[in-house]
Amino acid sequence: MDIVTYEILRNGLYACAREMKIAMMRTAGSPIVHSGGDASAAVFDAEMQLVAQGNDIPTMLGSAVISTKASVEAIGRDRLRPGDVIVSNDAYLGGGNHQPDVQFTRPVFVDGQIIAFVMTRGHWTDIGGQAPGSYTAMTWDIFAEGVRIPPVLLYRDDKPVEDVMTLIVQNTRDPSVRLLDIQAQYAGCFVGDRRIAAMARKHGVDALRDAMARALDHSERLMREAIRQIPDGVYEAEDKVEPVAGPAGWPTAEIPIKVKITKSGDSIHFDYAGTGPQTRGGINCPFSVTCNSTWFTVKAITDVSIPINQGCYRPVSIDAPKGSLVNCSFPASVVAGNTETSPRLIDLLLRALAPAVPRRVVGQSNCGAFSGVFGGPDPDAERVRRTGRPFVGMIDPHAGGMGARPDKDGVNGIRVYVGNAGSTAVELIEQTSPLTVEEWSLVPDTGGAGEFRGGLTSRRVYRVEYDEATFTVCGERGIHPPLGQFGGEAGSTFRCEIRRADGSTVRVPAKSGHEIVHAGDQVLLQPAGSGGYGDPALRKRERILDDLRDGYVTVAGLGVPSAEAEALLREAGLG
Structure with a gap:
């Protein structure tokens, strides 16, 4: 041909x-x-x-x-x-x-x-x-x-x-x-x-x-040639995944995740032996999800211009213990293994491979879909008549921080890794569901410091107009923050709370069941931030001033003495 x-x-x-x-x-x-x-x-x-x-x-x-x-x-x-x-x-x-x-x-x-x-x-x-x-x-x-x-x-x-x-x-x-x-x-x-x-x-x-x-x-x-450029060797890393917050008697121990990567010539092998057993709650990964996370990482650290198809995966072999968190057996639940555990695996692989390809990895990221989910009867009779939908469900994937890169800051307010869907438009939420979005903003100081700063997370605040509805969130990094690379500092953790109309506040764990909300309640949802890259002492002063001007950091977040903080504010034109 x-x-x-x-x-x-x-x-x-x-x-x-x-x-x-x-x-x-x-x-x-x-x-x-x-x-x-x-x-x-x-x-x-x-x-x-x-x-x-x-x-x-x-x-x-x-x-x-x-x-x-x-x-x-x-x-x-x-x-x-x-x-x-x-x-x-x-x-x-x-x-x-x-x-x-x-x-x-x-x-x-x-x-x-x-x-x-x-x-x-x-x-x-x-x-x-x-x-x-x-x-x-x-x-x-x-x-x-x-x-x-x-x-x-x-x-x-x-x-x-x-x-x-x-x-x-x-x-x-x-x-x-x-x-x-x-x-x-x-x-x-x-x-x-x-x-x-x-x-x-x-x-x-x-x-x-x-x-x-x-x-x-x-x-x-092309993929074999790209893999050949990675130094031969054995690379290892381990981390822990946070359990689902359940009722009394529910598992509370964190689950270890481990990987041993063997790179030889034009092929690369991933062994997840040592990863903990599958657990109660929907954070388990089917083998297909673990394969996908692994293939994604190899593609990301090699050459993104290689036309993507199954040929890219031929040089990659994978072992994952049956019945483990990364190769679960029936009837383990899996809904968040795909969206929360999967990106945690990618962060694990990037940490293991950082010594081999330091210019191809990023600081740890928000690692989750962080989808806020509402569902209940629509109290708007006219909308029900117009749409024929007495029940309204709304699912809104959220945008957190992407880790800093070797030569650039991280990306603010973005889905990362295996998730590529956008957050739902505010206008669409308010047109089709009994919700009002009262805030959608970037959150200062949520990206880890470094020579290059981690990306900021975003925050959404909803006002509930349902008479009664369920609210569910499934997130990641509620306990362990996203770490930096090569001296970069960690970013912020996940945050979610319901501010009741009566003035009380409920903190919602990253992984839990659903809460009941009513008209007048406010729901705040804020994914994790991301880690920095490199020693913060090496960050150029002009970049720090730009961060202050843009509102990405505060002087309190910089953690410098008051005299230096005042000098920075004056130099940035904010004093």
Whole structure:
């Protein structure tokens, strides 16, 4: 195949994945999908290898390497027909990452043979379970996290399997919105099917197959060369994960996480032996999540320009003890393993690899989705009449600090690592739910000091207008702050509190169950900050003055003597 045809086909595959996600976002019902972009799409070859993906949610796409194969094998390749769509969210039977992320998988047929598979995955605002939003970590087992959907056919011959669809949507709190999400994901798969089939008919099935194989091999070669640049050796690190805050008798011990990384030539091996056993509460990682965190880290410390597909992962091998926090066994609950424990693993890997690639790591980051979740009956009768939704759920992923870099400050107010969704727009929250956002701001002094300062976290304060609703938050770093690298200082920890209308205040742990809120209550949600990079004494004075002018730090946060503080304020034009 000539290089021009190959590049047309390769780029066409990536363009197809991007178009699939756009089709989903334009028609989805969940605001976290159509506004926040918490959705992904990808293309797989006929052997179910990931060959192209959008610039979407890393935790969805890495785990799809496992879940797509599991979905097809569960149904049986020989049973599939044109127009079929498999649905699954199950972490154990379907290789999923957590149950709110629902995957659709569709075979692409040309002339009677499967030439590819396309996949869409979206985060549904509710999937059932013990609390609205399906996002509480205080669960006894996976059954409390929502409806488990093993791989089953949801569309047959491009027609919905009505009984299965009814069973799924009626086990959620807002079935009409779930139906829109289903149709959106189906539309994304339909678009992908048509685009891939058109490419095959134009250039030939054999050419498309060869282009897919060549793309995988090309990314593998580039990744092996990038890994070769890392010094050979053994690198280790350990940390502790905070447990879920539960009732009396609930586990209270922190769970150790450990890794031993062996780099040799053009391959790299990760061994998580020594990591603690799986625990009560939804902070356990399915193996697919641990694989994704590991693959993400390797990609981040090597060459981000390498076209991302499954070829990138071939030089990486992973061992994780069965029944551990990083390879849990049924029926352990997993909802926050995907969003909170997973980024903690990435911070662990970056700390282990820092001596090998000091210019490719960052200070520790906020490490979590920090999603604030509200759910309850809508007291606005006019809005209920207009929308037909008597129950309103709202899930809002939050933005914390990203760790400082070797030559730059960290990023303020951002999702990091495997999460790539945006916070919900204030206007959308206030238009569609009984909430008012009274504050959305960056919080000074929450980024760790260093030659380069850690990124600041953000704070949101909601005023509740529900008559009665549940509030759930699932966060990370409520006890242990994000540390710096090479002398950089730690950032701030997680903070959440409910200020009751009667004047009392309730502090909410980072990982717990749900709280009941009422009209007039205020909810403050503030993710963790991030760590600095390098010795703070090396920070240039002009940068410190800029921090003061921008309100990123305060003189109290600088911790300098009063005379020096006054001098800094005068020099910054603030005295």
